């Protein structure tokens with residue numbers, strides 16, 4: 001079941017305040033990272049050398065990142081540089097404007113109908129001819145063999161709503177050049193899927209949740225009861241078997257919501273009742289993330305890495321989602337012309353604050369939280385949504401809304417896997433470093 005909701009005006013705007021704010025926040029963040037990272041990753045500069053090496057020879061990186069002898073010639077002194085921030089950059093045209101997309105509706109079976117923009121006749125294919133270039137570094141194109149090699153004997157769960165499923169389908173298609181998984185789902189419920197890449201013993205799962213916490217549609221249609229302090233056990237009970245969990249959440253919080261805490265209704269979002277306090281969406285969004293992270297932090301047996309994939313903005317222009325709003329652009333925006341603002345910025349910042357909180361908590365307990373910070377790149381891609389090309393034209397059927405929430409496949413959402421691969425590689429380097437440092441110290445102690 002595919003849901004399309006984004007009942008808010010999301011027109012890109014020009015806003016200098018945001019830049020200033022982000023500059024300040026960015027500065028503060030960088031400072032925070034500079035202060036905290038050396039404690040955990042004392043050889044960061046060294047990791048850059050390794051990373052550079054691994055990026056230059058993509059096929060060998062997976063193994064080389066873990067090969068201990070590469071440390072022999074390394075520069076083990078350093079605390080200076082930071083890896084470049086993947087989230088800040090620009091969409092630039094492919095160097096080869098006729099390059100074929102990594103997969104198409106003909107080569108990949110995993111594309112959900114509603115995301116199959118090529119099949120449903122999207123006339124412009126220019127939206128497939130861009131790549132994301134972070135400021136100050138190159139993000140290599142996705143290398144499926146490398147990803148699968150890094151995932152050998154591992155299990156990865158994607159937790160979230162239809163946008164998370166959108167990402168999973170993109171990843172399956174990107175990996176399909178090497179291998180398709182077999183379906184090993186525990187049931188026929190499309191909300192909880194499990195696949196296995198047999199040659200790699202890699203298990204991948206999609207665990208559906210609308211609001212990350214326990215929730216259900218209330219007796220009033222379209223209004224949800226959210227139990228902000230209760231785990232959504234449909235996913236939290238399953239994570240112990242996984243090495244990686246990626247969580248995300250977004251558009252479902254824009255519905256009218258009743259917030260429950262401590263077993264009673266403490267407020268709502270858009271319920272318009274005299275006896276219930278309006279708390280706005282951010283209250284629910286913040287608490288939902290806090291509770292989801294708590295589930296991870298307090299799990300007895302999950303010891304894997306948690307990624308937060310940040311909020312993916314919708315792009316309705318010239319009207320609300322249910323009032324004829326649409327997304328008809330055919331090119332990305334430039335970052336200088338459009339800044340994240342209003343509700344999108346607020347949702348982004350809210351989850352970021354909860355992420356930092358969980359990260360701090362996790363550091364004390366040795367539980368790793370990592371950020372897949374894709375909001376800004378996606379904000380610049382109003383051209384990446386299906387709009388009316390998620391189905392055949394159906395005359396004037398007003399129930400067929402323009403979809404400016406989900407993402408065409410293939411399409412810009414494919415870069416989420418580029419980000420992920422990059423981060424998993426970095427992770428390998430980080431742990432290899434930690435091991436090397438340990439070995440180095442042991443050696444010094446023995447002298």
Ligand SMILES: *[C@@H]1O[C@H](CO)[C@@H](O)[C@H](O)[C@H]1NC(C)=O
Pocket residue numbers: 074075076077078
């Ligand atoms: C190690 O790094 C320091 C500081 O960046 C630099 O001065 C030194 O030349 C480097 N040594 C080697 C062997 O690369």
Ligand SMILES: *[C@@H]1O[C@H](CO)[C@@H](O)[C@H](O)[C@H]1NC(C)=O
Pocket residue numbers: 105106118119120121
């Ligand atoms: C893929 O899309 C093309 C149009 O671009 C269409 O002709 C073709 O039938 C589609 N293939 C499948 C398998 O849906």
Ligand SMILES: *[C@@H]1O[C@H](CO)[C@@H](O)[C@H](O)[C@H]1NC(C)=O
Pocket residue numbers: 153154155201203
């Ligand atoms: C496959 O991976 C799992 C961990 O996900 C591991 O427990 C199991 O031993 C692996 N199987 C083989 C045949 O290596």
Ligand SMILES: *[C@@H]1O[C@H](CO)[C@@H](O)[C@H](O)[C@H]1NC(C)=O
Pocket residue numbers: 265273275276
């Ligand atoms: C608010 O009022 C409605 C209608 O009187 C009632 O059904 C509901 O239980 C009340 N909610 C709370 C939280 O008191």
Ligand SMILES: *[C@@H]1O[C@H](CO)[C@@H](O)[C@H](O)[C@H]1NC(C)=O
Pocket residue numbers: 394395396
């Ligand atoms: C859709 O509506 C427009 C104007 O409202 C009309 O001209 C057109 O014929 C309608 N198309 C169909 C397929 O009903």
